[in-house]
Amino acid sequence: xxxxxxxxxxxxxxxxLTANANIAFDVxxxxxxxxxxxxxxxxxxxxxxxxxxQSPNAGRALLDGxxxxxxxxxxxxxxxxxxxxxxxxxxxxLTVTENVMVxxxxxTPVLKTAREQALxxxxxxxxxxxxxxxxxxxxxxxxxxxxxxxxxxxxxxLILMDEVTGGVDQRSVAGLVALVRELKQRGVTIVMIEHNxxxxxxxxxxxxxxxxxxxxxxxxxxxxxxxxxxxxAYLGTxxxxx
Amino acid sequence: xxxxxxxxxKSALAESLWPRPPLWVGAFGAxxxxxxxxxxxxxxxPFAHHLMILILLYALMAQSWNVVAGFSGQISLxxxxxxxxxxxxxxxxxxxxGITPWAGLMVGMLLSALAAVAIGVPTLRLRGHYxxxxxxxxxxxxxxxxxxxxxxxxxxxxxxxxxxxxxxFYLQFHxxxxxxxxxxxxxxxxxxxxxxKLRRSRLGFRLQAMRDDPDAAASLGIAIARHKVLAFMISAxxxxxxxxxxxxxxxxxxxxxxxxxxxxxxxxxxxxLGGSGTLWGPALGAAIxxxxxxxxxxxxxxxxxxxxLILYGILILLVxxxxxxxxxxxxxxxxxxxxxxx
Numbered sequence: 001x002x003x004x005x006x007x008x009x010x011x012x013x014x015x016x017l018t019a020n021a022n023i024a025f026d027v028x029x030x031x032x033x034x035x036x037x038x039x040x041x042x043x044x045x046x047x048x049x050x051x052x053x054q055s056p057n058a059g060r061a062l063l064d065g066x067x068x069x070x071x072x073x074x075x076x077x078x079x080x081x082x083x084x085x086x087x088x089x090x091x092x093x094l095t096v097t098e099n100v101m102v103x104x105x106x107x108t109p110v111l112k113t114a115r116e117q118a119l120x121x122x123x124x125x126x127x128x129x130x131x132x133x134x135x136x137x138x139x140x141x142x143x144x145x146x147x148x149x150x151x152x153x154x155x156x157x158l159i160l161m162d163e164v165t166g167g168v169d170q171r172s173v174a175g176l177v178a179l180v181r182e183l184k185q186r187g188v189t190i191v192m193i194e195h196n197x198x199x200x201x202x203x204x205x206x207x208x209x210x211x212x213x214x215x216x217x218x219x220x221x222x223x224x225x226x227x228x229x230x231x232x233a234y235l236g237t238x239x240x241x242x
Numbered sequence: 243x244x245x246x247x248x249x250x251x252k253s254a255l256a257e258s259l260w261p262r263p264p265l266w267v268g269a270f271g272a273x274x275x276x277x278x279x280x281x282x283x284x285x286x287x288p289f290a291h292h293l294m295i296l297i298l299l300y301a302l303m304a305q306s307w308n309v310v311a312g313f314s315g316q317i318s319l320x321x322x323x324x325x326x327x328x329x330x331x332x333x334x335x336x337x338x339x340g341i342t343p344w345a346g347l348m349v350g351m352l353l354s355a356l357a358a359v360a361i362g363v364p365t366l367r368l369r370g371h372y373x374x375x376x377x378x379x380x381x382x383x384x385x386x387x388x389x390x391x392x393x394x395x396x397x398x399x400x401x402x403x404x405x406x407x408x409x410x411f412y413l414q415f416h417x418x419x420x421x422x423x424x425x426x427x428x429x430x431x432x433x434x435x436x437x438x439k440l441r442r443s444r445l446g447f448r449l450q451a452m453r454d455d456p457d458a459a460a461s462l463g464i465a466i467a468r469h470k471v472l473a474f475m476i477s478a479x480x481x482x483x484x485x486x487x488x489x490x491x492x493x494x495x496x497x498x499x500x501x502x503x504x505x506x507x508x509x510x511x512x513x514x515l516g517g518s519g520t521l522w523g524p525a526l527g528a529a530i531x532x533x534x535x536x537x538x539x540x541x542x543x544x545x546x547x548x549x550x551l552i553l554y555g556i557l558i559l560l561v562x563x564x565x566x567x568x569x570x571x572x573x574x575x576x577x578x579x580x581x582x583x584x
Contacts, residue, residue: 051461073460082461089458091451093519102451105444106463114444115259123251131254132261147458154462 002065004029004158004189005081009059010049012042019045021213022059027158032180032190034204036197036224038233041210043193044086047160051083052076063158078106082156084147086163086193090135096122097131099146103153114153121149125179141172148179152188159183161192165199177203201225209233260442278427282420291419295491297532298426299484302433303505304512304524306480309437311510312518313446314473315453316366319506320377323361323384324354324478326500328485330388333400333495336412343413347486354482355475366470369456378503385501400495413490422491429487430525433480438521440476449473453519511554515561517568526570530557 003026012020019042027033035043048054050061052073060069068076077083082103091099100118101111108114122128125145130138138146144164151159164180165173177199184190194200200207200221207224209217211233217224224230277284282291303325310318331353332346365376389397405412415421440446451459452469460466489495499505509524512531517523534557535550542549561568 053457053460072465073457074463074465077461077463085458085461089455091454091458093454094447094450098447099451102447102459102464103462105447109444111259111442111444111447116255119251119254123247123254126247128247128250128254150458150462 003027004031004064005050005191006062006065007046007050007059008062010046010056010061011058012045012049012054013057018213020049020056023210023215024059025208025215025218027189027191029157029189030184030187031205032184032192032203034200034207034221035191035193035210036195036200036207036230037210040212042213043210044162046210047083047162047193050076051081051160077154080155080157081160082151082154082158083160084144084151084162084164086166088140088143088147090138090143090146092134092136094135095131096127096133096135096138096146099135100149100153103150106154117155118149118153121153124152124182125149126175141168144168144176145179152183156188158189158191161190163193163195165194165196173199282423288419291423293533293536295419295423295426296536297528298423298430299488299491300509300512300528300532301525302426302430302487303481303484304509304516304528305430305433305437306477306484307509308513308518308520308524309440309480310473310477312513312520312523313437313441313453314449314470315456316470316474317371317374317510318377318474318477319374319503319510320361320381320384321477321481321509322501322503322505323357323377323381324481325485325488325505326384326388326497327354327357327478328482328487329489329495329500330394330400330485331482332486333402333489334394337400337403342411343486343490344411347483350482350486351479354478358474358478359471362471362474363467366474367467378506381501381503381506385497388497388501395495397497399497402489402493402495404493414493426487429483433483434521434525436480441521445469445472450519508554511558514568515557517570520568520570523568523570527568 005027007023007025010020010023011018023046025033035046037043045054049056052068052071052075055070060067062068063079063081066079068079068081091102097115097118100121101114104114104117104121108117119128119131122131125148127142127145127149130142135143135146148161148164164176168176173196180190180192180203192200204221206219207221208215209224209227209230216229216233217227281294303321307318307321310316328350331350332343335341335346335349336343361377361380365373368376388394394400402414405414406416409415409421413425448459448464448469451462452464452466456466485500508531512527513524514527515530516525516527531554534553538550538553565571
């Protein structure tokens with residue numbers, strides 16, 4: 001079986017800085033792949049390259065065997081690849097329901113259908129009680145869940161999540177982790193950037209570790225955790241900091 | 243999913259997508275509509291008619307800016323281009339070929355939409371303030387072209403030939419302003435109804451999403467460039483209607499006035515004042531600023547023209563400090579947001 005997402009040698013340079021150097025990894029249907037790496041490792045740039053927000057200098061990304069490199073973000077979205085942003089991007093002057101409807105409207109022209117799907121999506125992330133609030137009134141944790149609901153309303157095959165638990169209080173983290181688990185059960189394939197090592201080690205089937213724009217490890221959580229390069233480049237620095 | 247969550251979902255699904263406005267809003271609306279319909283017979287002076295015709299005209303123009311900027315987030319400073327195109331389209335067709343202004347109205351809308359594509363395709367790709375700057379400069383260029391273009395009368399402009407027979411066919415009324423009033427009211431009603439429908443459509447949702455965050459909108463499958471141009475086209479066609487109507491009303495086409503940056507900016511001021519991105523904000527802004535301008539001209543004579551601009555400036559300043567989303571947003575927010583779940 002060919003992987004749902006196949007990333008081959010993606011490279012992105014900004015002037016003299018190489019943000020992504022020849023990154024390769026693959027994601028199988030139904031899998032959770034975690035991406036870890038210290039700040040500036042090139043994680044968000046990798047998401048931007050895969051989703052068409054930036055174009056790579058070299059390499060390509062295949063979604064279900066189809067080359068999506070260089071397509072516009074909206075085309076890639078309509079092909080079933082959704083994403084959330086590290087820097088949250090709610091539609092502030094729309095209500096919570098309306099925000100999520102925009103996601104559902106990607107695949108249905110009927111507002112009524114879009115609304116039903118939006119509400120189901122909001123129920124899934126447990127944000128229904130805020131449905132008639134404007135998005136600008138939400139807290140950071142609520143905005144994270146809104147962003148997730150909006151992406152899910154597109155009924156994506158694959159979702160890229162950029163730091164779902166970042167900047168969220170400890171209690172909400174557990175809820176978000178449960179959400180991700182439930183998503184996987186529903187058959188959604190997930191790639192998630194995650195700083196919280198405990199969270200990612202428990203959730204991910206495989207982990208991609210980046211450092212300074214390079215891939216330093218890719219494999220099962222246990223392998224990656226004990227990988228010398230990862231320990232040295234990433235976990236080591238955390239230990240020193242802690 | 244817990245049972246309480248299922249209950250909330252059930253009650254949420256039972257709500258209607260568009261909450262019914264409170265009764266007092268409906269009552270106010272009905273009263274306003276009745277007043278508008280009866281207005282020419284309640285206030286019978288030509289000046290009262292003229293004032294209301296101008297308010298209606300500007301309400302339409304401001305709404306056109308609201309479509310591209312308030313709903314879609316693209317700050318156009320070149321709306322006068324389409325006002326001029328609308329005026330010239332109907333007048334050239336009538337003066338040179340005897341074609342009814344009603345057809346000219348359609349041609350103007352079409353030409354304006356095409357001009358919006360020509361201007362929008364290269365400029366709307368630019369982010370930030372470039373679109374605003376580009377439309378401002380293109381606006382001046384278009385004005386200069388019309389001031390030099392002999393076929394349309396160059397700097398001295400054009401006159402709409404007087405036609406006393408079949409006033410409704412030629413859209414000229416020489417004995418009373420009242421028919422103009424109802425034509426303007428009809429145009430405003432049509433334009434506002436169209437925007438009301440737009441807002442409750444997939445396209446409307448997408449334009450607003452694009453306004454709030456183009457990247458998030460793109461990630462949700464919205465083709466940003468195409469939607470920006472589409473919004474600009476709708477806005478241009480709407481502005482063109484106002485241009486045609488204005489030409490038939492004053493019967494004189496002066497490129498200095500029609501294509502002036504002042505028109506492009508005044509429609510912005512009205513919309514921001516009333517409430518950008520709301521349905522009725524542009525009308526409210528026009529209803530405040532037009533009388534301000536007309537009365538200051540009466541009270542201060544020739545110098546009134548600058549005094550009204552000073553007053554505009556002060557008003558805008560106050561709105562920006564006190565309520566950046568415009569006067570109406572206070573009200574609309576209250577209506578749109580329903581009570582929380584008990």
